[in-house]
Amino acid sequence: MARIDALAKLTGRAVYAADVDLPGLCHAAVARSPFPHARVVAVDPGPAREVPGVIGVFTAADLSPGRYGRRVRDIPLLAGPEARFAGERVVAVVAESRIVAERAAARVRIEYEELPAALGAEEALAPTAPAVHEAAWSYPGAVVTPDDPPNLQSRVLHGSPEDAERALAGSAHVVDRTYRLAAGHQGYLEPQACAARVDPDGRVHVWMANKSPYRLRHQLAECLELDPELIEIHPVTIGGDFGGKGSPMDAPLCVELARRTGRPVMLVERYHEDLTSANPRHSGRVRVRVGCDGEGRLTGFHVDALFDGGAYAGFKPLPTVTLHGLEEVGSSYRVPAAAVEVRICYTHTVPRGHMRSPGAPEAVFAFESALDELAHEAGLDPVEIRRRNLLADGEPNPWGTTWVEARGRATLEAALDAYRPLAVPPGWRHGRGIAVYDRPTRPGRASLRLVPDGDRLIVETGLPEQGGGAHTVLRQGLARALGMEPDRIEVRQVSTAGLPPDDGVGGSRVTATLSVAVARAAEALRAEGGPVTVTLDPATVPPVTSYCVQVAQVAVDPGSGQVRVLELLTAVDVAEVVNRDAHRLQIEGGAVMGYGLACLEDLLLEDGRVWAANLGEFRIPSPVDVPGLRTVLVPGGRGIGVLGVKAVGELANVPTAAAIANAVADAVGVRVRDLPITAERVHRGLAGGEGEVGEEEAQGGER
Amino acid sequence: MRLRFQLNGEPVEAEVPGDALLLDLVRGRGLTGTKEGCGVGVCGACTLLLDDRPVSSCILPAGCVQGREVWTVEGVARRHPEIVDAFLRHEGLQCGACTPGQVVMAAALKLRGGEPDEAAVREHLAGNLCRCTGYRAIVESVRAALGS
Known part of the structure; x- marks a missing residue:
């Protein structure tokens, strides 16, 4: 089933935020702080104002003080x-063209006084550390005191x-290990982009690469202390998200600039700006202490996670201001006694945000690595x-949740059944590693409006299309619920003025949300005729969990430490699959994203400072890097809604790092x-005999 | 600087600053299918055909098109409907940000001729990053477009 959005994307007609054309559109660029922590002593906008084509130069004092x-x-x-970080916006320039705005921004004279900075998580929590914010507890939404x-x-x-x-003290075997993760970036190919217009009557219009328009509003x-009804977020196609396109980012600035200049203003970040100053992934360390009895049954674990949140906490959406994957560590197993502490702190570094299943790849890398180390012990x-510890049906996970079904063992066996060892180059060593993850599927809030149009049907949605295929799934799901041909249904994304609030894309919830919403909409249409609007209240739908088991095969060169990932075999616990192609992708x-991590x-x-400031330095996988990919679906699960579905968007990227690390240990004992x-790290382990790579890097800085 | 060149099969003229980039030249003419990704010539989102060879328009001065032939994704899609069709059938896309570059690269490979195997197709696409798909479907789409 072809994607609805495919033809427009393949012919260059799809409109992304940077493609929006508005009458009188002008462009903004920003001058950014070069220092991790500095006082802005003076700004001389004169040289920038003299550049032909410049419309205005603005500092913090010129704009709304709102945060x-x-x-x-x-x-x-x-x-x-x-x-508060190297890369922070300090001065904004609006000009007739983007290049003029950028050149003028480079000419603004900013005098800084560099101040002492807190650069690492451990360092920032020391009593003598420079405070990133004077009173962080006073911000609205803060969870600290x-x-x-x-x-x-x-x-x-x-x-x-x-x-x-107590459980660890009474265990036959215990390991106590600390794992570290570098800062990363979502790596979407469309940089952060938005445009704003303010009408003379005060109405605000925004076009933005943002996956949750109603939340943005x-x-x-x-x-900006505005009535939400005065703000309209218009639909645009989103060029990849992976967690990084859920914040207001430059939109509040764009709106203020549009208001002050009386012109529509667009701000598209250059990719180096996105890498150094948007909302990349948290870096941090996870200490895992886990024990088992003489038969290998887990007795207890204690996980202590400390992550660097950068200069601002505002890119994290959870009420707890944490990363949910870290809180749910160890969720796939039966463990009688468990505890986890997660701390995230401010530092004078780029603020961190969400990336695909936030916290989970980090937690799973640590826990699944530790599990292999415990097995070794x-x-x-x-x-x-x-096998001995995966949850069975009816057993609660360490955090007290009992799912309607727990198919971890079946998923593990399916992966092992499909596994076939591959050959390695002469002199290289073969290794196999396994890792497990499970995550819940919970629908979100969504609204749909159905408008019959002769023998056709128009469905209006507030859900953006960020690449996951939401609009295609909506059409297929509605077609199934109504017994119609999909090609008689037209999906239209409408602005925030068009429908009641919608949670947007995220949390692997879109297909599950639609699975419930299309049934309600179909029911309402049959009962009332059209047009009908339905809003789904997610609280009424019981969640399920889905498992993913990955088996990595690697070849390691014992001379150089080079690692080649030969294959990633991914077994996924599924119920019904609405669109096989989109699901597989x-x-x-x-x-592949897991492999990159x-x-x-x-x-x-x-x-x-971020030194990997372009996509040549910050390397994401290319077509020639990627391992062989095999996918095994484990059907028969109980899913959500009329389509009977389980989450898939944030599964396969999670266990990969642990599976590969476990495979490397299997291959060469490092x-x-x-x-x-990296080859350097493996080589260091090989040179030092039985590998202990990591601890020597514990001191100082981020890495 | 005054430029005369062929754009998607039509003769055109353009007046641009001497330091304008090719990417800005085509986007400024409303051909926004060509995307700016990395801005430093490594991701491939801005790929165009210049005299039937792929180039990164984000690092190429606009002046280099003088008297030459440029094809953007909009023109390539019209000239090679079989490529569009192959990507549709093999679902070789998700968010679409890299897609124009992938379509143009498929056309470049087609114009070069020969019968590349899977490894050669991957090698050809090595400079066209995709963050969504994991590449298998893109490689299949390109191979299908070539009839291989």
């Missing part, structure tokens, strides 16, 4: 008087540390320790505990 955020509202439109360490963004504690300690209204096969694209991606954050797994 924005997805939860914590701590992000200013422009920095001033303090700049004046009694907390000044650089804390959030602290979450689950389970019972006392029970976990709310966030803009809060920041206990003299057990890595497969066996998982989510799995394959996920596995495992082996390539590192923003090289040093001295508070345990790499720092990502990415």
Whole structure:
């Protein structure tokens, strides 16, 4: 079934935010702070104003003092008087063209006084560390108090540390290991982009690469103290998201610039700006202590995660201001006593945001690596320790949730059945590694409007298309619910003025949400005729969980430490699959993203600055890098809604790093505990005998 | 600087600053199918055909098109409907940001001739990054477009 959006994208007709053309459109560029922490002493806009084509030059003092955020509202439109990371917006220039705006921005004279900076998570929590914010607890949405360490963004504690300690003390085997993850970037190919227009009557219009338009409207209204009804977010195609396109980013600034200049204003980031100053992935470390009894049954674990949130907390949407994947560590197993503490702190580095299943690749890399290390201690096969501990139906996970079904074991066996060892080059060693992940599927809030049009049907949605195939799935799902041919249904994304609020894209929830919403809409249409509008309340739908088991095969050169990932075999626990092609792409694209995290991606954050500041330095997988991909679906699960579906978007990218690290350990006995797994790190392990790679990098900075 | 060149099969004239980029030249004419990705010539989103060879328009001065022939994704899609059709059938896209570059690269390979195997197709696409698909479907689409 072809995608609805495919033809427009293949012929160059799809309109993305940077393609929007508005009468009188002008362009903004920003001058950014070069220092991790500095006071803006003086700004001389004179040289910029003299550039022909410049319309205006603006500092923080010229614009709304409001701050924005997805939860914590701590992000200013422009920095001033303090700049809190290298790359922060300090001065904005509006001009007739983008290139003129950029040249003028480079000519603004900004005098800075460099200040002491807190550059790493451990360092930032020391009592003597420079405070990133004077009173972080005072921001709306903050979850910290004046009694907390000044650089804390959030602290979450689950389970019972006392029970976990007792269980570990009584265990036959215990490992205590710390794993580290470099900062990364979502790597969407369309950089952050938005355009704004303010009508003379005060109505605000925004076109933006943003996956949750109704939330954007709310966030803009809060920041700029506007009535949300006066703000309209218009639909555009989104050029990739992976968690990074859910914030207001440059939109509040664009709206203010449009208001002050009386012209529509567009701001499209250059890719180096996106890498150094948008909302990349958190870096951090996860310490895992996990034990088992003499038969390899898990007795307890205690996980302590400390992550660097950068200069602002406002790119995290959860009410707890944490990363949900970290909180849910160990969720696939039966563990009698568990505790997890997650701390995220402010530092004078680029603010961090969400990336595809936030916190989960990090938690799973640590936990699934530790599980292999524990199996090694206990003299057990890595497969066996998982077989003995994966949840069975009816058993609660360590955090007290009992799912309607737990198909981890079946998914593991399906992966092992499909596994076939591949040949390695002469002299290289073969290794196999396994890792497991499960994540819940929970529908979100969604609204649909059905408008019959002769023998055709128009369906209006507020859901953007960010690449996952939401609009195609909507058409297929509705066709099934109504017993219509899909080609008689036209999907239209409407602006935020058109429908009641919709949660937008995220949390692997779109297909599940639509699965419930299309049934309600079809029911309403049959009962009332058209046009009908339905809104789904997600609280009424019980969630399910889905498992993903990945088996990585690697070849390692024992001389150089070079690692070649030969194959990623991904087994996924599914119910019904609405669109086989789109479903497969989510799995394959996920596995390749997991491979990037495992082996390539590192923003090289040093001295508070991103050094991998272009896509040549920050390497994401290319067509010639990627391993062989095999996918095994494990059908028969119980899904959600009339289509009977389970989440897939944020599964296959999660276990990959652990599977590859486990495979490398299997191949050459070197345990790499720092990502990415580079030849240098493996080589260091090989040179040092039985590998202990990672600990020597524990001190100082980000890496 | 005054430029005369062929754009998607039509003769055109354009007046551009001497330091304008080819990417801005075509986008400025409303051909926004060509995308700016990395801006430094490594991701392939801005790929165009210049005299039937693929180039990164984000790092090429506009002046280099003088008297030459440029094809953007809009023109390539009209000239090679079989490529569009192959990508549709093999679902070789998701978000679409890299897609214009992939379509143009498929045309470049077709124009070069020969019967590339899978490895050669991958090698040909090595400079066209995609963050969504994992590439298998793109490689299949390009191979189908070539009839291989």
